[in-house]
Amino acid sequence: MQARVYKSTGSWYSVKNSEGKMLHARIKGKFKLDGISSTNPIAVGDIVTLESDNEKENTYIIAEIAQRRNYINRQSPHRRHQHHIIASNLDQSILFATIKSPRTSQGFIDRFLITSEAFHIPGIIIFNKADLYMEKEMMQYEEWALMYRKAGYPVYLISMETGKGVDEVSAILKDKITLISGHSGVGKSSFINAIFPELNLRTEEVSDWSGKGMHTTTFAEMFDLPSGGSIIDTPGVKEFGLVDISRQELSHYFPEMRALIQQCQFNNCLHINEPGCAIKKAVNEKQIHMLRYISYCTILETIDEGSQKSKGKTNR
Numbered sequence: 001m002q003a004r005v006y007k008s009t010g011s012w013y014s015v016k017n018s019e020g021k022m023l024h025a026r027i028k029g030k031f032k033l034d035g036i037s038s039t040n041p042i043a044v045g046d047i048v049t050l051e052s053d054n055e056k057e058n059t060y061i062i063a064e065i066a067q068r069r070n071y072i073n074r075q076s077p078h079r080r081h082q083h084h085i086i087a088s089n090l091d092q093s094i095l096f097a098t099i100k101s102p103r104t105s106q107g108f109i110d111r112f113l114i115t116s117e118a119f120h121i122p123g124i125i126i127f128n129k130a131d132l133y134m135e136k137e138m139m140q141y142e143e144w145a146l147m148y149r150k151a152g153y154p155v156y157l158i159s160m161e162t163g164k165g166v167d168e169v170s171a172i173l174k175d176k177i178t179l180i181s182g183h184s185g186v187g188k189s190s191f192i193n194a195i196f197p198e199l200n201l202r203t204e205e206v207s208d209w210s211g212k213g214m215h216t217t218t219f220a221e222m223f224d225l226p227s228g229g230s231i232i233d234t235p236g237v238k239e240f241g242l243v244d245i246s247r248q249e250l251s252h253y254f255p256e257m258r259a260l261i262q263q264c265q266f267n268n269c270l271h272i273n274e275p276g277c278a279i280k281k282a283v284n285e286k287q288i289h290m291l292r293y294i295s296y297c298t299i300l301e302t303i304d305e306g307s308q309k310s311k312g313k314t315n316r
């Protein structure tokens with residue numbers, strides 16, 4: 001019997017079969033998965049094959065995972081080289097950001113977008129808590145909206161308090177599998193509650209002094225939307241660690257740069273000081289936003305080539 005994983009809480013998985021019935025399943029013994037070193041072999045969104053475990057208790061064993069169409073990884077916060085698969089078989093990935101309580105940084109948004117590009121999953125940015133934005137925050141929003149739309153990303157402004165933009169965003173979820181991520185306290189669960197009131201997910205006041213919230217959601221979980229499609233709520237993240245991205249690759253994950261890379265004089269151009277660089281020219285001519293370019297340079301600095309090379313060797 002085939003089923004899709006809706007929730008993973010460690011040793012037990014909630015899976016839904018083709019008849020729409022939610023079942024309990026677990027892994028038995030060691031589970032091998034096609035060469036991916038992951039702290040969790042099974043992710044929300046996986047299609048699995050079940051075998052009966054205990055007929056009396058109606059539990060199942062996960063015998064097999066179908067090939068993933070795609071997946072999103074996060075670096076394990078404790079062990080740098082261990083990856084954690086957050087979700088698989090996605091159609092799109094939404095970042096919930098806020099310009100106030102808490103404030104999301106551009107670097108955080110850009111790292112999210114790079115991750116989406118690297119996994120070939122369309123990225124969307126939603127700014128929530130519009131009701132809290134004064135003139136200063138609105139100016140910041142307008143600048144970012146323009147910048148990210150020009151780079152090719154859809155941007156929305158919404159408020160759970162006033163209901164602004166909720167219908168518009170609900171429409172883009174229809175018949176798609178959508179992953180939602182963002183800092184803790186930005187309103188991810190509140191949004192899912194708003195479009196799906198019968199769900200009643202736990203949400204919490206932002207009570208931490210840093211304004212960053214207290215991690216109300218603790219496991220990724222998928223929900224079917226009444227209008228068709230599914231949405232995956234995830235626990236808040238502090239940082240998107242870039243998984244296995246080399247310095248040479250980085251500009252390929254900035255869509256506005258990707259289009260111009262071929263025009264650089266050197267094919268190994270990192271777009272810093274090289275002569276004949278089409279990216280620097282585009283920045284000077286304001287075709288590429290200066291802030292996106294600065295972000296590129298900052299992130300490039302953080303990529304540690306040494307550890308990637310040595311890892312490549314041990315894999316061979």
Ligand SMILES: Nc1nc2c(ncn2[C@@H]2O[C@H](COP(=O)(O)OP(=O)(O)OP(=O)(O)O)[C@@H](O)[C@H]2O)c(=O)[nH]1
Nearest residue numbers: 129160185187188189190203204205215216217236
């Ligand atoms: N003013 C205002 N508050 C909001 C809005 N959306 C959500 N909130 C509040 O923000 C707080 C955090 O919301 P949650 O939905 O729990 O945030 P979350 O992103 O799911 O957080 P984690 O589960 O910890 O990752 C709650 O007190 C919400 O009521 C909004 O549009 N405006």
Ligand SMILES: [Mg+2]
Nearest residue numbers: 188189216217
């Ligand atoms: Mg939540």
Ligand SMILES: [Zn+2]
Nearest residue numbers: 264269271277
């Ligand atoms: Zn260049």
